[in-house]
Amino acid sequence: MRKIVFALIILGLVASSCGSKKKATKKRHEHKTKTTRVDSRPATPVETKRETKSTGFHPISVNSTEEYIEVFGPIAQDEMREFGIPASITIAQGILxxxxxxxxxxxxxNNHFGIKCHTGWxxxxxxxxxxxxxxxxxxYDHPMTSYRDHSLFLTSRSRYASLFELDKDDYHGWAKGLRKAGYATDPRYPQKLIALIDRYELYKYDEEVLGSSGRRKQFASEAGIHIVRRGDxxxxxxxxxxxxxxxxxRVNRxxxxxxxxxxxxxxx
Structure with a gap:
């Protein structure tokens, strides 16, 4: 009889031990599952990165026409060296x-020249x-891209071809030729460009590229023309x-x- 009772006690202890292990295992499993569920949520830094992602659009802020000329004049000169378009014309068009x-x-x-999409853009x-x-x-992403596209726009279209037969510092001829070729619909477009070039002495940017600071004055003198200087x-x-x-x-109206x-x- 004692042997039977002892065997039953042993079986009870074993059963109790297995139940405890199962409960402990179940609790650990529940805790692990809960932890995994929390870790699976999207982290906040990912959302922040998406909100602050750069668009690649880089405008340049200027406060006056004089500052515009100072910033973009050298860019126009680089375009003149490579494509033969007078820097004075490019700057004046950009201003206007x-x-x-x-x-x-x-x-x-960042479109500084009012160039429309056109077919193929x-x-x-x-x-x-x-x-x-x-x-x-x-x-455009950057104003410099606009300046380069302006050069490509003029050099790749046959209607502007005659302009490149002019002297590179003939901004009068270029201003009139652009209007004649259909760049702008404003009938006073040439006069507006010429007035800007004269007012801000933009022709000096052409002269720096060509190394011809005295050529314009010599030509004017031979043609019976005086170029107004400061103090005149x-x-x-x-x-x-x-x-x-x-x-x-009277002669100059x-x-x-x-x-x-x-x-x-x-x-x-």
Whole structure:
């Protein structure tokens, strides 16, 4: 009898021990499962990285026309060296088309020359009201890309081919030729470009590239033209060329005595 009771006690202890192990195993399994479920959630840094991801769009901020010229003048000179487009024309177009880099379209697209998408364009695009509503304009990652595309645009189209037969510092011819070739619809486009070049003495950027600072003055002198310099007045010019203020105004169709630096005046 004692042997039977002892055997039953032993069996009870073994059964109790197995139950405890199963419970412990189950608890460990539950704890492990719970931990795995927590670790599987998306980490916060991943979301932050997605929100701050760079778009690759890099505009250049300028505060005035003078600052625009200072920033983009050297870029226009590099384009002139490689493609033969007068730097003065490129800068003047950039000022006029982009509002000195501060126009609404330019700030959104880095498009400094108002170049539209046209057939075959596969780059970025932005729709903007211009001559017509919702026109497609090219969009660039960086303004320098816009300057390079401007050069490629002019050199790759046959309608602008005649411009490259002009002297590289003939900004008058280029300004008129661009309008004639259809670059702009504004009938006063040439006059606006020339006025900007004369006002800000942008022709100096051409002269630096060509090494011809005296060539323009020599040509003007031979043609009977005086290029207005800082401090010049109609009176001082009339005395220099032995003429009168009234004659200068008549020959040059001036309505008043106002003249600008870089302006060309017929003196004979």
């Amino acid at each position: 088309e982009s509002g000195s880099g501060r126009g609404e379209l330019t700030l959104k697209t 596969t780059g970025g695009m932005e729709y903007h009201d211009d001559d017509e509503k919702g026109e497609c304009f090219r969009k 007045t109609l009176y001082s010019i009339s005395k220099r060329y032995n003429t009168t203020v009234d004659d200068l105004k 001036l309505r008043n005595n106002n003249i600008a630096v870089g302006q060309e005046l017929k003196v004979r």
